[in-house]
Amino acid sequence: MMQPGAPTSSMLAAQPVPLTQPVPIAQPTQPVQLMPPNPAAAVSIRGLLKHFGDKVAVNGLSLDIPVGSFYGLVGPNGAGKTTTLNMVTGLLRPDGGIVTILGRDVWSDVNAIKRTIGVMPQPDEIFNRLTGMQLLVYCGMLRGMKRSQALQRAGDLLDAFDLSHAANIMVADYSAGMTKKICLACAMIHSPRILVLDEPFESVDPVSSANLKDILIEYVATGGTVIISSHVMALVEKMCTHVAIINQGVVCAAGTISQVADGGDLEERFLQLVGGRHGAAHIAWLDGGAQ
Numbered sequence: 562m563m564q565p566g567a568p569t570s571s572m573l574a575a576q577p578v579p580l581t582q583p584v585p586i587a588q589p590t591q592p593v594q595l596m597p598p599n600p601a602a603a604v605s606i607r608g609l610l611k612h613f614g615d616k617v618a619v620n621g622l623s624l625d626i627p628v629g630s631f632y633g634l635v636g637p638n639g640a641g642k643t644t645t646l647n648m649v650t651g652l653l654r655p656d657g658g659i660v661t662i663l664g665r666d667v668w669s670d671v672n673a674i675k676r677t678i679g680v681m682p683q684p685d686e687i688f689n690r691l692t693g694m695q696l697l698v699y700c701g702m703l704r705g706m707k708r709s710q711a712l713q714r715a716g717d718l719l720d721a722f723d724l725s726h727a728a729n730i731m732v733a734d735y736s737a738g739m740t741k742k743i744c745l746a747c748a749m750i751h752s753p754r755i756l757v758l759d760e761p762f763e764s765v766d767p768v769s770s771a772n773l774k775d776i777l778i779e780y781v782a783t784g785g786t787v788i789i790s791s792h793v794m795a796l797v798e799k800m801c802t803h804v805a806i807i808n809q810g811v812v813c814a815a816g817t818i819s820q821v822a823d824g825g826d827l828e829e830r831f832l833q834l835v836g837g838r839h840g841a842a843h844i845a846w847l848d849g850g851a852q
């Protein structure tokens with residue numbers, strides 16, 4: 562059985578090829594010999610490393626995300642998912658390791674890479690004094706689109722996300738779920754080849770969530786790659802083609818859902834790999850008023 566924290570994906574240990582990219586300023590606690598990045602993968606990560614002061618957030622993480630996959634990243638709080646995604650999308654510079662997107666190194670031409678990916682902004686990162694329509698047109702034009710094309714795509718996205726009625730309302734006045742949807746639309750307006758979404762379904766109602774899933778599944782069917790981070794295992798199991806379980810800054814298991822679930826339930830497998838469940842969680846004073 563794989564132990565929590567042990568990097569086990571099949572691509573990790575192969576021909577001994579040394580890292581060619583930045584010299585890490587902290588070493589992974591478990592050094593492994595790495596294959597070179599896979600140029601055919603949508604995203605190929607090798608030996609990714611990031612620390613904040615003494616805290617090692619990402620500890621030599623390696624992973625291949627195939628083109629056309631719907632890839633779920635799961636892991637406990639603080640596992641390093643967001644830090645990894647920020648480094649993959651060129652928002653945070655790694656301390657060591659390599660990330661390639663469609664065969665190109667992220668950090669040698671970060672602006673070119675950013676054009677091929679769509680990253681869902683966090684609600685506090687958007688200009689929420691704009692209306693939904695204005696925000697989308699702004700995002701489209703920022704990506705080099707003509708105003709007429711941005712307007713047309715913004716209208717299509719507002720329809721697709723059931724936000725047409727709120728097109729002319731300021732985003733600051735949207736509910737949490739509506740804000741989530743407009744953030745997602747911002748990531749899609751330039752029709753990227755890879756979509757990176759941190760917890761896309763959080764606070765989204767079931768109807769919008771179903772529409773959103775349909776949009777993403779169709780996007781994948783046409784050759785797009787979706788990478789989501791999520792804590793909702795049932796959702797990952799239902800929607801994703803692949804999953805990576807991340808714990809303490811490394812990949813504990815990665816592959817298709819059935820490979821990782823290994824004939825069982827994905828959530829059980831997750832708990833088995835990650836551990837940390839208390840045998841008998843008990844808080845003495847929390848008695849529901851019985852005493």
Ligand SMILES: Nc1ncnc2c1ncn2[C@@H]1O[C@H](COP(=O)(O)OP(=O)(O)OP(=O)(O)O)[C@@H](O)[C@H]1O
Nearest residue numbers: 613616617618636637638639640641642643644645
């Ligand atoms: N800017 C930062 N400064 C200091 N520590 C940070 C910073 N960002 C992340 N960390 C730490 O790095 C570790 C990984 O954090 P990260 O946000 O990547 O985890 P996560 O898997 O996305 O967690 P969650 O599921 O709770 O969102 C955590 O211990 C976190 O406290």
